[in-house]
Amino acid sequence: MGLPSLNDLIAAIATPPGKGAIGIVRVSGAGALELVSRLWAGTNPTRLAGGRFTYGKICDPSTQEILDEALLLVFRKPHSYTGQDSAELHTHGSPAVLRKVLQTLFELGARPAQPGEFTLRAYLNGKMDLAQAESVLSLVESESDAARRQALRGLSAGLSEKIQHLSEPLFNLLAHIQAWLDYPEEGVEAAAIRATLEPVLQEIQHLLATAPAGRIAHKGARIALVGAPNAGKSSLLNALLGYERAIVTPIPGTTRDYLEAPLEIAGVPIVAIDTAGVRETTDLVEKSGVERALQIAQEADLVLYLADQSQPTSPPPALPWARTLRVATKADLPPAWQDETFAAVSSQTGLGLQELRQQIHTRLLGQAPEGEIWISNERHVEALRRAEAHLQEALQAPEDLAGVSIESALDALAEILGLDVSEEVVDRVFRNFCVGK
Ligand SMILES: Nc1nc2c(ncn2[C@@H]2O[C@H](COP(=O)(O)OP(=O)(O)OP(=O)(O)O)[C@@H](O)[C@H]2O)c(=O)[nH]1
Ligand SMILES: [Mg+2]
Missing domain, CATH: 3.30.1360.120 (Probable tRNA modification gtpase trme; domain 1)
Structure with missing residues (x-):
């Protein structure tokens, strides 16, 4: 077709x-x-x-x-x-x-x-x-401020200029290597190749490092609230939402099934997931709630691990999830323990909530400076990964062979802009658009 x-x-x-x-x-x-x-x-x-x-x-x-x-x-x-x-x-x-x-x-x-x-x-x-066309789609789809800003940056050719800026020294070096193959007396030094490739490689790696944040800015993040029964998970969910979404009672084991609610934190669309309190139990319903809670934590972009600082049970030193933010709850009550690695909040008085929001934002998006380009498109990530691999190859190769890898890296970068891409690639990009755009 x-x-x-x-x-x-x-x-x-x-x-x-x-x-x-x-x-x-x-x-x-x-x-x-x-x-x-x-x-x-x-x-x-x-x-x-x-x-x-x-x-x-x-x-x-x-x-x-x-x-x-x-x-x-x-x-x-x-x-x-x-x-x-x-x-x-x-x-x-x-x-x-x-x-x-x-x-x-x-x-x-x-x-x-x-x-x-x-x-x-x-x-x-x-x-x-092509990268700008993809930004049009991202902009139409953007549902948050962060996503809108990212898409607009792409639309105004921010990414395209960056790719051109990365390609230029590679083109020059390639010309140099080719001239050397024709006139070997000219000489190309390994050090000169390295001096050109290394900064480009670093910039590509820097761009790739923005991908998780870029993806979250675009698609939003899932945040799981987990912890022991009565830790205050449902209360914190309600406090973050600003309305009583989840049932709160003094009885441990109140929440059994998990519960999802959308909210926005500093311009990022979030789905917050309240889960059943994790404990050993023989109750069949609660048991599957606990299993679900652990599964949800495993798959979340960020886990808020809640522990009640008014109770003497001290929290575990290590948690099994890669991205966790530790939260000490009920900060309005006298503390039974203190730990500086925990963000202290009170859902009842609102104490520490604003700081928690800020910490969530930082954990999700990092501290990338405003105006920096973030990669959020899988096609771009994949092409940049290939460019990175080819440049690494070029750095390892003897001087006379480096040119081949540099050329492949340039091809990968050109694909982002849609130069010389197959119809299939173009078709795949535009398939996601709506009619009339
Ligand atoms: N003083 C005080 N009490 C709180 C706070 N947050 C929660 N509580 C109380 O702690 C008890 C448990 O709160 P929940 O939010 O239901 O706790 P949970 O972690 O969802 O509990 P399960 O669903 O049973 O796992 C309730 O009686 C709440 O009123 C707080 O910030 N301050
Ligand atoms: Mg609950």
């Missing part, structure tokens, strides 16, 4: 399904303005300047029936999102109006756009590279 043709007219509803104040139908391709002129009663779109709105009526050309009053926005190639002549009809946001307008456009010769096809055209027409 190849990529769809660039040359025909495509049309789609660009606004989400359902009723809204306005709805937008998009058309793109050679002849888009002529097409629209056939259903437009008002200033002829073919005579409108690009980037201009005009007010008029949409008419069904076969019956002369007025379908809606609307605004028409016209773009002329190459100054459009797709790089082609295109138009947007801003109608009233009724699903019936939108469907009818779209249907009329189909009858006049447009075909339904595939998911992401407008952006695909933008990419194929050189309006943006």
Whole structure:
């Protein structure tokens, strides 16, 4: 299955399904303005300047029936999102109006756009590279501030520039090595190769190190609240949420099944999971609750391990999970033990909650400076890993063979920008888009 043709007219509803104040139908391709002129009663779109709105009526050309009053926005190639002549009809946001307008456009010769096809055209027409197109998708999907900021950075070519910046010294070195193969008397020193490759390798590794944070900023994180019965897990969940979601009682073993609740911490979407208190038990229901709790902790991005500091049972020195934040609960009561590695909170008074939120944020996202590029896309991670491996190969190889590995590293970097990638890769990227984008 190849990529769809660039040359025909495509049309789609660009606004989400359902009723809204306005709805937008998009058309793109050679002849888009002529097409629209056939259903437009008002200033002829073919005579409108690009980037201009005009007010008029949409008419069904076969019956002369007025379908809606609307605004028409016209773009002329190459100054459009797709790089082609295109138009947007801003109608009233009724699903019936939108469907009818779209249907009329189909009858006049447009075909339904595939998911992401407008952006695909933008990419194929050189309006943006593949990494930027992926950022468009991330931006549309972003549900948190952190994700939005990341996507916008990608869209404004932050990542693309970085990749170009990494590739440049590699291209120069490659040219140097090739010249040396032709004229061996020129000489290439192993030290010079190392001096070029090592900083590039470091920057790639630095980018790769941002992947876990990038992924969390984009997709959010799952945080498990675990600890002994009565540690105050359900109370902390409620305190973080700001409403009484979970049942709280003085009886140990209150929570049996686990319970998930969405919240946002410093711009990151979080799913907090309250679990059954972990203890040895013969109660069958509680036992499977405990098993679930441990399973959930195992799979979470971060475990909050809660221990009641008003009780004399001291918490275990080591915990089995990679990412844990230790929390001493009921800090409003007199302490029976103290441990500085624990964040002290009181769900009852709110003491320490803000600090806990801050610590959660830092544990999830690290302390990457604002404005830094984070990798959040699996395709980019995979390509960067390959570039890293090839550069390591190049560092090990004798000088005359290093060129081959450097070339492979450059190919991997170019894939991120979508240079020389197969149709299959492009198809896979755009498959996740919605129709009309
Ligand atoms: N003083 C004080 N009491 C608290 C605090 N947090 C929880 N408690 C009390 O501790 C008891 C247990 O709280 P829960 O939140 O149900 O504890 P849990 O860890 O969910 O318990 P299980 O579901 O049984 O595992 C309740 O009586 C709460 O009112 C706190 O910050 N201060
Ligand atoms: Mg509970």
